[in-house]
Amino acid sequence: MMHRWSSWCRQVPSVVEPKARAFVSAQQVAERAGVSRSAVSRTFTAGASVSDATRRKVLRAAEELGYHVNHLARGLIHDESGIVSLLVAEMATPFQSAMLAALTRRLQAADRVALVIDTSGGVDGVEAALRRSLNYRAGASVVLSGAPSASLVAACVNSGQRVVLINRDDPIAGPAQVSVDNAAAAREALHMLDRCGCRRVALVSSTAGTPSIVTREQAFTAAAAERGIACTVVRAGPTGYAAGFDAGRSVLSGSVRPDAAFCVTDLLACGFMDAATRAFGLAIPDELCVIGFDDIEQAGWAAYDLTTFRQPVDEMAGHIMALLTAPEPDGTVRRFHATPVWRGSVRPR
Amino acid sequence: MMHRWSSWCRQVPSVVEPKARAFVSAQQVAERAGVSRSAVSRTFTAGASVSDATRRKVLRAAEELGYHVNHLARGLIHDESGIVSLLVAEMATPFQSAMLAALTRRLQAADRVALVIDTSGGVDGVEAALRRSLNYRAGASVVLSGAPSASLVAACVNSGQRVVLINRDDPIAGPAQVSVDNAAAAREALHMLDRCGCRRVALVSSTAGTPSIVTREQAFTAAAAERGIACTVVRAGPTGYAAGFDAGRSVLSGSVRPDAAFCVTDLLACGFMDAATRAFGLAIPDELCVIGFDDIEQAGWAAYDLTTFRQPVDEMAGHIMALLTAPEPDGTVRRFHATPVWRGSVRPR
């Protein structure tokens, strides 16, 4: 910048020129190419009518000057910037980062761009994030985690934004929702454990009352009660490895040990398994069966070899893209099936 | 586009009404509040001069209408949108997602916003990503992975963008660089292994020739040669768990087994350790010492308990922010020290 400026000064010694703008504008390209600015605009607008000679001149001048169309100004007119904001807390988590990656890739393929907003800091985190999304005239907001207030969601929808909520099981009207059939999967988890003879089951959860986690909890305990299987619930902290480890340490130290555990998250399951094998020397799955949820990458690692339920991240991302590009906004709830992935942490049948 | 047009036609049959804009503009707020649009603008501009009564009227009208300042138009004037683009490949990787999270959080704290761009697809991926960054008039670009061509970096710098390259050990002039002292760490890794009596060392790397990985390789093998320690190099695929596992399977099946391994990445180390313990029943660290690099979260998990070198992600993010907000751009290379984190995968002394 400094350099630019000084060289510029040398070129134009003493004129008033208020500001040295760094970005190249279409006007400058037009002057260099010897055409009107409209021609430049048309050259970069799909479907516009430009002669081949003009287009070549323009492209050449643009290349030489380093011109790039200003999407901000373009969005100013179209009332949509091509930006889609992704609201996420704990984005370093394996599951969230996988979802983020899938969405980002697909957005780019559709000539859109992902604005990632961290919604840590509870409710106002999400509120502030949604406001930012509006500030940048994002065409859509995808809420990966957190609970925006209904009024703010309404504000987004009123502004013409598409809003998609992921994995919130408490349906609020208005935005589209993409979720996973948590209840069915949790029930199936219990049945799987039941079928291989487990009688004393632990439900490993977290203190974060995310709706999808609560749903898994409730469905699992209900299914256990229905089948007459004892079920103890452990929550040792916020969702994560440490909470799983601590939960394992506390629930496995009792006199009557559970012979199976359903962890509402793979991260919890990893911590739980490590506690079981390292701190108590238990053999999995012989002495203890474990089932997780999400199918994060680590679940497939040999150290865990965790039987779990796969959230179809890529299909979900695809459906979200369909929602964003659909002609009409759509307030329906789409629920994907979480398929069990059989690995070695549960005894075969 | 096509759709846009047809729906537009249907919406507005014959009247002139050009478009039903969804976002609220400052003009509408001004009308409702009974003031001029300038007053609205000044109300939302820090340090502008507005009377308290006017401000209250404006804020109230804005609240009622759901007005949000259009950062696109604002950026149009200032020639900078407040957007910082983060270019990253493999963003679901633990290390990259941690860096992404740290940067995003800090950017938000500084009232900026993160545009995440996936640079998968090799060199043109990065090129296209940088172009996008220019399209959105990002004030800065942070390249977390990938090798942009020098000419495109120059284009960004010429446009007034700050460019920061992370963990590229091949210094190209112009942009600021933030890196880690890979060579020193790799040398220290060898010394650590040497000091606990390891004589046959494996270097587990990947087929992706990332500059920082190459540096670690070279420094490690050079140090081994210097101390007269045998070192075999294994590369079983692109950086990741699977490549580490495969590398372990191939290098540990030989007749002369290495008694130590330096994995240039924690992910490789996890795979390598799993191969060693699961496929060969080796005891770590008694029969095999392992050192990793990055200190991703999984390195601290009990299943691995991996001695590794910590990349100070948060400090690096802080320094990057300082680079972005500094008054003058800065083309220097800042090299952080990668500190060893002693855990259980290496025999004590």
Add this chain to the structure above:
DNA sequence: AGCAATGATGCACAGGTGGTCAAGCTGGTG
């Protein structure tokens, strides 16, 4: 009371782009 100083307000323009419309140009046909 008169004057100066301070502060608030509105007007008009800039900033880069897309779209509309009338006019110019090219080429083909009678």
Add this chain to the structure above:
DNA sequence: CACCAGCTTGACCACCTGTGCATCATTGCT
């Protein structure tokens, strides 16, 4: 050669906000 059709072009406006400048009200001081 005249005429028409269709493509290309350039001028102009709209989009939304920040800001310099002039105007006006208010207040404090002499």
